[in-house]
Amino acid sequence: MKQVVQNYKSGELAVLDVPVPGCKPGGVLVRSAYSLISTGTELMKVSEAGMSMLGKARSRPDQVAKVMQSVATNGVPATYRKVMGKLDSYTPLGYSLCGVVEQVGAGIDDVKVGDLVACAGNEHALHAELNWVPKNLYTPVPDGLAPRHAAFGTVGSIALQGVRQGEPQLGEVALVIGLGLIGQLVVQLLTASGVRVVGADPDPVRCELAERLGAAACGDPASAAVEASVAELTGGHGVDQVYLAAGGGSNQPVELAARLSRDRGRVVDIGKCRLDLPWNAYYEKELDVRFSRSYGPGRYDPSYELEGRDYPIGYVRWTERRNLACFLDLLARGSVDVEPLVSHVADFDDAVETYRRLKDGELKAVAVLFRYPGHTAEAEEAAQPAAVSVAVPAVKVQPRPARLAKSPVRLAFIGAGNYATSMLLPHLAQRDGVELSTVVTTTALSAANAQRKFGFAEATTDLDAVLGDKSVDAVFVVTRHSSHAELTRKALLAGKTVFVEKPLALTEDELAGVLAAVEESGNDRLQVGFNRRFAPLLREARKRFGARTGPANLRYLVNAGRLDQGSWYLQQGSEGSRFVGEGGHFIDTASWLLDADPVSVYATAPSGNEDLQIVLRYPDESTATISYVTSGPSAFPKETLDLIADGRALRLDDFVRASVYFEKSTAGQQRWVSSRLPKARDKGQNAELAAFVKAVRSGGPMPVPLASLVATTAATLAVRTGLAGGAPVTLAGAR
The missing domain is CATH 3.30.360.10 (Dihydrodipicolinate Reductase; domain 2)
Incomplete structure (x- = not known):
């Protein structure tokens, strides 16, 4: 099988042919459909690999400390050989994917061969055609969720765990610093939790994307716009939570967090940014600084991740696996949308070139996916929402002869709101051969006003009296949308020619009810106000x-x-x-x-x-x-x-x-x-009304065929x- 690897000493990236991993007990063998490039973590690793030895040492002081300890214990020659051996070896990339179960290991009973699963882990959800994944690092994909979206599961779990650490509450205001992949997901998760969000990022494109995805306002952290937005949304008190989703060596994020937090606010570090906390600023506000450890409880615990020992839900509500399942559920229900984050989808065979373009800045991206051969098409087809078919109701009617209207044509109006009084009645009031007979409204005063302005012979609140008046030739339904279908149905059953403003119906059942009235009465004399x-x-x-x-x-x-x-x-x-x-x-x-x-x-x-x-x-x-x-x-x-x-x-x-x-x-x-x-x-509107009045007077065809009105509504x-x-x-x- 093929796998993306990197040599940390030389910086070389390659797609190698490697042996297929065995399917050990306690896990499943998964054939990848899509895997997600972490444009933060992975590119940082790729960039470090291209540095000089001194640059590598400066970027990883924690590893330098280990080397020095090894020198003290084992001596320089042995330590050198050990370090060079590690540096000059291929290491894997990737930690978030979706694929199809190809083989089930002993002890696994929650999935079967052919199931679609999302997988996590920088040792088990690699950019490789096949991966062995232990039980607590995969979860089934909900029906209808596309594999390319399920591949975001691990990164989504990181964002979700960060939000959990912030303990957001309805009505609070949060600041998200850094609007890369994690930051964009944090914005959506907070918005779904009823929190108003301000975003900060120097990239205006990412700011615009975050606003489209729910942020109340976004801007460059170096500008005054972010501070002004926070002041406006919080009444000058400061935000309840700050989420640090930025990287790099600048201390600006933690300083901005202190400046814009309220007294006793919460600051959550999700990314890997510099954390030289300004003591006075954090002390004076007594800020609560919290760290979010990757995907959630269970991370870095071998007994959980490798041996499959779950934590009791009564003690640990949200583990790695439960976070992963929760995020997929949010995706499936539409509470989070990752499609706008997908900047590029590359074939797996083009992995090396894709990393190069990302590293060089040629490919500007929030999220990049690798698409795999083999089962990918089948998995995508299986997971995509099934094509939907809805029936356009057939118009079944044996029309009765249309009643010829004597001159003048007598019209009644049900409703006299803004549209009726501005766009319809002015044309009808001036038209020869038309008599405005009765206006019906729910309030007496609005009926009286319409009568005075347009010369209706009568004004009333009694609908049944108008529908029972045989001298009324046609009825206009110009009320709120929720009443259109029912009033139209009643008027058709009463034998009236009906003009109803759009929409004819708000639901398929309402449309069926109107057509049932047409069929029952034999009265198909209906026009909808499609005036254009x-x-x-x-x-x-x-x-x-x-x-x-x-x-x-x-x-x-x-x-x-x-x-x-x-x-x-x-x-x-x-x-x-x-x-x-x-x-x-x-x-x-x-x-x-x-x-x-x-x-x-x-x-x-x-x-x-x-x-x-x-x-x-x-x-x-x-x-x-x-x-x-x-x-x-x-x-x-x-x-x-x-x-x-x-x-x-x-x-x-x-x-x-x-x-x-x-x-x-x-x-x-x-x-x-x-x-x-x-x-x-x-x-x-004027020409439409002329055509309608002509059809009422002559008994000729309605201006728009009923079948067309039904098709448009459907x-x-x-x-x-x-x-x-x-x-x-x-x-x-x-x-």
Whole structure:
């Protein structure tokens, strides 16, 4: 088998062919799938190996002391031969991996051949194709957790043990100094524990990454930004805990820790940094300095690690192995996300070159993985989340003849909130042939206000009276999201034509309930407020673009922005997520432009925020990528869209300007650009309402087929399913 080794005397790195280790009792033989390079510990070892003998001695004074003791005991010649023998030998690298059990030793009954396990230990989880791992240094990988993520188990356990030593409590504030691999994991673990985190690192890229992963603020420790953030979050008292996850020879981390800690705060050393404690600063605050020893209790104890003797859980709650299992569980449940930390994945055969690039600074990385041949593909496939398939409900209805509305068309509104009063009612109040019959709200005053402003004949809080009024031709449902499906269902059963603002439903069960009402009543007269397909500018651009013959690529960037603190959109428990609430707009627009409904949905989101990346696939292999971001600047346009196919490109700039580019044109035209709109953006509400009123009056087809509304709603709901499962979602039964 092959293994990565290093000669500490010469600094040589190599991938050697070495014998396969035997499967001894009390452990398992594991074939590696992925192993993780510790960009801190391992690179420090690699760098030391490249030093002169004097440099090696300066970097390891502890080893020099041992040499001097050996000289006193054994003499110079014997000690020299012993030291040179050790230096001129190959030593292994690595201590964190995931692999497949290939052989089970005597006395092992918790795993079997073929199981996926995470392994720990700088003698047992090496960068090698096969490793023998004793019982207390491996743990089974939870179902659904990818091997490349499980390979972080050991490093994650180091971070977890450090956090345990800090004893964080809900609502506390912590400072993490050093935002390398360990520091990034500490940030996430603290955030998951309900602690607000400030990060300190001179690398702005690492600071930005830590903020994406949950840190409240990050900055260069040499700047005033970190101190200002700590003061703001703690009211000037200082942080409750400091985690030293930095390396190097500077004493700045321990000095910064003293300066920014509160009185009687806790300072936890996880990394290997200089620890010349400034006595006065630590004494005056009576700081509690703690050390975190590697992966947890059991480390460096041969009876635990090699002989498999566990510590009773009543005496030692979190051992090495239990920490390892706990971290994998956090990964599997999504409380910690290591994928953003993966800077590079290298084939195992390229190990030497990878180390060289890391050492020379050519490869800037937080975490680097080695990918192994053999069982890797099978293990990855077995551990990846299974592909999910959700059914797009079939529309089963024998439509009854539509009731023709007399002129004027009489409309009732259920709800009169901001959207209804700003985007719908102003258009309807001025439209000939329309009578605003009744407005229904839950509070009497809001109904009276809507009646006064828009001329409703009646205002009431009695929903049943409106649904039972045979003179009402159509009902608008413009309430909070949680009530849309139920109100739509009732209105359909009452025989009304229904216009419901998006979303139609918040869950698959709600969608099924609406369709059950359609089937029961034979009333399929339904419109959802997907207005963008009616926008004049976009319709003109689509017309100019022309018909497609080949697949298209569509990109839709939605700069959704941040919500105000009191917005009811934040009530996700009752009102659904932001994307469920408005994402149908963008899926419907993409599907209308591509003239089809999606057949699969893939969604991903960075940990700690609401930004989404959604990829829709269509029957003709067209794709639409929707970037739904909440972290963008308010001055940037909200919606930009690009569609490319057949040598043509369509661009929409926030419903202000549109353009179409042509590779070739029979008329010689290379580009069409709309004039900039002189007034407010027209996102299609007026044209949508005109089409709806026309359908109600004439009894003709609804502006958007019911099957399309259902497909868009199903795809919107599938985003949540895809985020939870981490795999593409097939929309079974999609047209």
